[in-house]
Amino acid sequence: MGSTEELGTKGGKGVKGVDVSTLTSEASFRKMASQGVKFAIVRGYKSTGEVDPHVEATVANAWAAGMKHVDVYAFPRFSKGDGAGQVKALVQALKKTRYGMVWLDVEGPGAHWGSSQSANAAFFADWVHGAKGLGVNLGIYTSKSQWHPIMGSYTGGSSFPLWYTHYDGKQSFSDFSPFGGWTKPNIKQYAGDVELGGASVDLNWYPS
Template identity: 40%
Template sequence: MEVIIKLYQYSAYHNGFKVQDTTQIKSLGPEPIEVELKPFLLLEHKIAIGVFTCLKGAGKSFSIIRGYLSYGAVDPNVNANIKNSKTAGLITDIYMFPCRGKSASSQVDQLINAEQAEFNLSEYRDVNASYGMIWIDVEINPSSGCSWSKYSTSSNCEYLGQLVSSLKAKGKKVGIYSSAYMWETIMGSRSNCKSYTNVPVWYAHYDNNPSFSDWSTVSFGGWSKPSIKQYAGDKVLCSTGVDMNFY
C-alpha cells in the first residue's frame, strides 16, 4: 500500500470530484503488493524546478504531469514540467484529458508528436526526457464540443478503446482514471464497458480511508481490484495544495 500525493488547483466540488479551474488531474499506478511508502505527485500547472526539488526533499518520488487539455490541445507546460521533474530526480509520467468531440487517434498523435519534437531540442538533451506512462482521464468534460453526453454510452466505450489502442500503438503504457459516478454517467452503467481490465484503474472516493476496503461497493468497469484510490484532499506541501491517494 502506498500514499500518493496529488497537487491541485480547484474551485468547487462536483459529485465527489474537485472541479478544476481549467481541468482536473488524476493518477494511476501499479497494483498493491506489500506495505511501502512511495508518494506520488500530480501536476497540472507550470511548476518551477525549486518546487520539484522541495517535493523530492520531502520524500516524494513520482510525478504525473498533465499532457493534454480537456478542450483538445497539448498542455504548453508539459515538456518544461517533465524536464524539471526529471532534473529534480522524480520518476515522471503524463496524463491526458481527452476531448470527446475530436478524433481519439489525432489527439494521441498531437500529444506524442509535440513532446517528441520539443525533446529533440538541445535544451532537453541534458536530461532523460522520457516518461513512463500515459493515463487517460475518463470523466465529465465541460469544455465546449468535448462532452461525452452527446454520444451513446456504447460509442463512448468504443472511443475509450480507440484512445487505449492509439497510445499502445505509439509504444506507450496506458492506465485509466475514473469513478463509479463518472463511469456510470459516461458508460451508462457501472457494469458496462468491461473491455479494459488489462490496464490499471485508479478511482476516487473521498471517505478518508486509505485502503481498498470500499472497492466492492464502488467498483466499476469490470476491474476485480484497483491500483490506486484517491481518498482525501486539501493538504499542503511545499506551499502547494495536494490530495491524498493510496495503493
C-alpha cells in the same frame, strides 16, 4: 485548499505521489520530495482538446527534483473526435521527453463526454487503439461514480492499470469496490486541491 499535513493522513506503508495540472517548478517538486513524495503525474493533454504547453517543462522539473517515477495524464476532448489523433498529438509533443505511462482520464459525465454511452465507448476504444499503435504504456484514471454514467457496462478498459479517485484521505485500497471490469486498483488519488511545496496538487498513493 488543504494543508500539507494531509500527505501523512490515515494509511500505512506505501509510495506517495502527486498529480499536477499547471506548470510546476523544480523547486516545488524538491520541497515535495523532502516531504516524502516519490512520483508525479503531469497533465499532458487538456480537456479543451490540445496538448498542455507546460507538460515538457513540468515533466523535466519533476525528474530534476529527484522523482522516482514521472507519468503523464491525458484529459481527452470527446466532442473533438479522433481519439487516435489526440493521443498521437500528445505522443509527438513528448517525443523528446522521458516519461513512464500515459493515463487516460475518464471523468466529467455530461460535461466532457457525450450523452451516448456507446459513442463514449467507441471514442475510448479509438483512443486506446491509437495508444497501442504508438507503443504507449497506458493506464486509466477514473472512478465508479464517473465510469458508470459515461461508459455504462463497458469493460474495454479493464485490461489496463487503474488509477481511481476517492477523496477519503486514506492511503489504502480498503474502500475499493469492483467496477468496469476492474477487480483491483493500482493507484489511488485520495485528496484533491492540496497546497504542497508552493504548488496546487492532488495526492496519490500506491502500496509498496
